[in-house]
Amino acid sequence: MATLDTGPRAKLKWGLLDAVVVVFALIPVLWVVSLSLKTTATLTDGNFIPREWTLDNYRLIFQTDQFVRALINSIGIALISTLIAVVLGTMAAYAISRLDFPGKALLVGVSLLIAMFPQVSLVSPLFNIERQTGLFDTWPGLILPYITFALPLAIYTLSAFFKQIPWDLEKAAKMDGATQAEAFRKVIAPLAAPGVFTTAILVFIFCWNDFLFAISLTSTEQSRTVPVALSFFTGASQFEDPTGAISAAAVVITIPIILFVLFFQKRIVAGLTSGAVKG
Amino acid sequence: MADIVLDKVTKSFPDGTTAVHGIDLEIADGEFVILVGPSGCGKSTTLNMIAGLEDITSGELRIGGQRVNDRAPKDRDIAMVFQSYALYPNMTVRENMAFPLKLAKMAKEEIDRKVGEAAKVLELTEHLDRKPANLSGGQRQRVAMGRAIVRSPKAFLMDEPLSNLDAKLRVQMRTQVSRLQKQLGTTTVYVTHDQTEAMTLGDRVVVMRGGHLQQVGDPQTLYDRPVNLFVAGFIGSPSMNFLPATVEENALRCPMGELALDDRLRRLLTAADAPRQLVLGIRPEHFEDAALVDQAGKGFTFTAPVDLVESMGSDKYVYFSVEGGPAVAADLEDLAADAGGADVPHDRANLVTRLSAESRVRGGQEARIWMNVDKIHLFDPSSGRNITLQEEEPAGVAAS
Ligand SMILES: Nc1ncnc2c1ncn2[C@@H]1O[C@H](COP(=O)(O)OP(=O)(O)O)[C@@H](O)[C@H]1O
Ligand SMILES: [Mg+2]
Numbered sequence: 001m002a003t004l005d006t007g008p009r010a011k012l013k014w015g016l017l018d019a020v021v022v023v024f025a026l027i028p029v030l031w032v033v034s035l036s037l038k039t040t041a042t043l044t045d046g047n048f049i050p051r052e053w054t055l056d057n058y059r060l061i062f063q064t065d066q067f068v069r070a071l072i073n074s075i076g077i078a079l080i081s082t083l084i085a086v087v088l089g090t091m092a093a094y095a096i097s098r099l100d101f102p103g104k105a106l107l108v109g110v111s112l113l114i115a116m117f118p119q120v121s122l123v124s125p126l127f128n129i130e131r132q133t134g135l136f137d138t139w140p141g142l143i144l145p146y147i148t149f150a151l152p153l154a155i156y157t158l159s160a161f162f163k164q165i166p167w168d169l170e171k172a173a174k175m176d177g178a179t180q181a182e183a184f185r186k187v188i189a190p191l192a193a194p195g196v197f198t199t200a201i202l203v204f205i206f207c208w209n210d211f212l213f214a215i216s217l218t219s220t221e222q223s224r225t226v227p228v229a230l231s232f233f234t235g236a237s238q239f240e241d242p243t244g245a246i247s248a249a250a251v252v253i254t255i256p257i258i259l260f261v262l263f264f265q266k267r268i269v270a271g272l273t274s275g276a277v278k279g
Numbered sequence: 280m281a282d283i284v285l286d287k288v289t290k291s292f293p294d295g296t297t298a299v300h301g302i303d304l305e306i307a308d309g310e311f312v313i314l315v316g317p318s319g320c321g322k323s324t325t326l327n328m329i330a331g332l333e334d335i336t337s338g339e340l341r342i343g344g345q346r347v348n349d350r351a352p353k354d355r356d357i358a359m360v361f362q363s364y365a366l367y368p369n370m371t372v373r374e375n376m377a378f379p380l381k382l383a384k385m386a387k388e389e390i391d392r393k394v395g396e397a398a399k400v401l402e403l404t405e406h407l408d409r410k411p412a413n414l415s416g417g418q419r420q421r422v423a424m425g426r427a428i429v430r431s432p433k434a435f436l437m438d439e440p441l442s443n444l445d446a447k448l449r450v451q452m453r454t455q456v457s458r459l460q461k462q463l464g465t466t467t468v469y470v471t472h473d474q475t476e477a478m479t480l481g482d483r484v485v486v487m488r489g490g491h492l493q494q495v496g497d498p499q500t501l502y503d504r505p506v507n508l509f510v511a512g513f514i515g516s517p518s519m520n521f522l523p524a525t526v527e528e529n530a531l532r533c534p535m536g537e538l539a540l541d542d543r544l545r546r547l548l549t550a551a552d553a554p555r556q557l558v559l560g561i562r563p564e565h566f567e568d569a570a571l572v573d574q575a576g577k578g579f580t581f582t583a584p585v586d587l588v589e590s591m592g593s594d595k596y597v598y599f600s601v602e603g604g605p606a607v608a609a610d611l612e613d614l615a616a617d618a619g620g621a622d623v624p625h626d627r628a629n630l631v632t633r634l635s636a637e638s639r640v641r642g643g644q645e646a647r648i649w650m651n652v653d654k655i656h657l658f659d660p661s662s663g664r665n666i667t668l669q670e671e672e673p674a675g676v677a678a679s
Binding site for chain 2: 026100166168169171172173175177179182186187191
């Protein structure tokens with residue numbers, strides 16, 4: 001590994017560079033946070049730090065049924081889609097990385113194709129299909145397309161993880177008296193866990209942030225997710241500027257993502273497989 | 280404990296390669312058998328079939344008298360040590376060794392006792408709570424052995440278990456493996472591509488090549504009485520010298536000169552219906568500095584220019600290059616390819632000799648060298664067969 005210059009000057013240089021990157025990335029977020037804490041009167045005063053602080057915006061959004069309902073939809077739909085995609089993806093990725101079965105290349109190719117397919121071109125056909133089948137504006141109506149697009153992602157990330165786990169471990173487990181299922185559960189699964197969590201985070205974020213499908217395949221509060229609900233936001237009254245409330249909602253919906261990442265981050269221990277084989 | 284019998288066991292992979300061709304092998308209860316051969320000759324495949332990790336295409340495998348072709352590895356009660364060690368990285372040394380016992384649903388105290396015992400034998404007691412990633416190569420190797428012995432299985436299978444260790448540790452572990460096997464008395468099949476390891480470890484050595492058995496026998500038999508060119512060249516280090524030889528009226532013409540054909544050789548050549556062109560094989564230790572030999576009359580003495588002298592202290596390796604070109608045979612090409620395919624000049628043959636340390640032979644000078652004619656082997660270049668073995672009872676099993 002190349003070692004970098006670690007003198008005080010170099011440290012300062014890197015520190016500055018890091019600060020620039022962090023500030024650059026965080027300014028829009030902080031701005032939204034700042035907007036969400038301003039009163040309606042000072043909303044457009046252009047100050048970065050609010051002159052009048054208030055939590056009214058937060059109170060307001062949790063009072064509106066519209067937002068709470070959307071939040072429940074979002075959490076439910078994203079969690080279910082993530083769960084199904086990760087379970088199916090794990091099985092598929094395991095098979096792909098371990099077995100040589102007929103049609104394997106085709107399966108991998110098709111899933112790659114799906115991942116690259118422009119989602120927007122599927123919106124109208126999906127809309128029509130869901131209208132016909134009664135899936136329109138229901139949870140499954142969103143969960144199904146989410147799984148379709150999340151699966152290739154899951155399969156790809158997971159098979160990369162499975163490929164890192166030495167084949168010999170599984171053979172060793174079998175020699176030690178494990179059945180195929182026990183070998184998977186007791187030896188392979190614990191080692192694949194970081195990969196599964198990483199995939200879960202990626203899939204969850206994908207489902208949580210989706211706007212395109214959510215706006216095209218829903219029409220009522222029954223299944224509208226937060227990103228869509230936000231776009232329908234009005235203030236307390238029709239004549240009030242909803243910016244403050246939208247900002248507060250935007251802040252609220254980033255929290256689950258942050259929690260989700262923080263929660264799983266601990267489990268993503270890199271290099272967990274080191275020491276399995278020689279080295 | 281049990282015996283292992285391979286009865287015409289064959290393995291063909293779905294892609295059409297046949298890695299193992301109808302192997303017949305009987306491994307007695309408690310025996311230490313080594314499978315040796317160049318890389319790609321089917322050793323691991325054979326071992327994996329015994330383990331149950333690969334299906335047997337045809338033939339029968341019996342362990343303890345029972346046919347086990349269709350039994351899963353876990354129902355064969357065999358432990359295996361892998362070249363990569365295959366330790367479970369998420370488990371401590373203790374958990375690694377306890378794993379097979381836990382799967383066997385053994386009581387907790389029993390597990391602790393057995394793991395403790397095995398750890399003591401392998402000097403791992405103070406490392407029991409460490410993870411494999413924090414162990415040295417030698418320690419990991421011992422954990423892998425530990426995981427195999429805790430269960431007291433019917434047999435051990437080891438696939439090049441020492442090849443990831445450095446040379447010194449390898450020699451050390453070699454003796455440990457050998458001692459452990461003697462102590463436990465468990466039937467063991469050990470795979471290696473290193474002929475030194477094979478010679479030093481096993482009760483019996485099985486030489487394989489291209490999925491076929493070449494010869495099975497104890498190390499000394501393989502060394503003294505190789506059935507063909509391949510075994511002769513593969514076993515022994517430095518390896519046997521091979522030279523072209525032509526049968527003439529009353530003599531055998533080889534690059535060193537003309538050897539008189541004695542009765543024994545003449546009889547063998549007639550019996551074998553040998554061709555006129557042969558390959559002569561002789562091991563380096565069957566040469567001596569002529570000045571140091573008393574009854575020089577009994578052997579054959581020749582003079583040749585010395586290329587290089589390597590003094591080992593106990594004896595000297597002296598290299599010659601002799602007029603007449605290297606011996607040509609298909610088997611020899613295989614061996615050369617396995618050894619790394621050193622390019623030899625086409626008009627001269629190299630000769631490696633091992634002389635006593637007292638020899639005064641020096642590089643660049645002519646030397647008078649004595650050769651023990653009784654020890655020469657003659658091979659048929661087309662089939663590789665050792666003609667000089669014919670009169671006596673066949674040494675070990677020879678398969679084509
Ligand atoms: N899964 C497989 N599919 C096809 N050919 C294989 C497979 N495994 C091994 N082989 C081939 O079988 C031969 C023997 O392999 P192996 O038993 O691993 O050799 P060794 O252990 O003696 O080095 C090799 O030529 C190898 O390429
Ligand atoms: Mg091998």
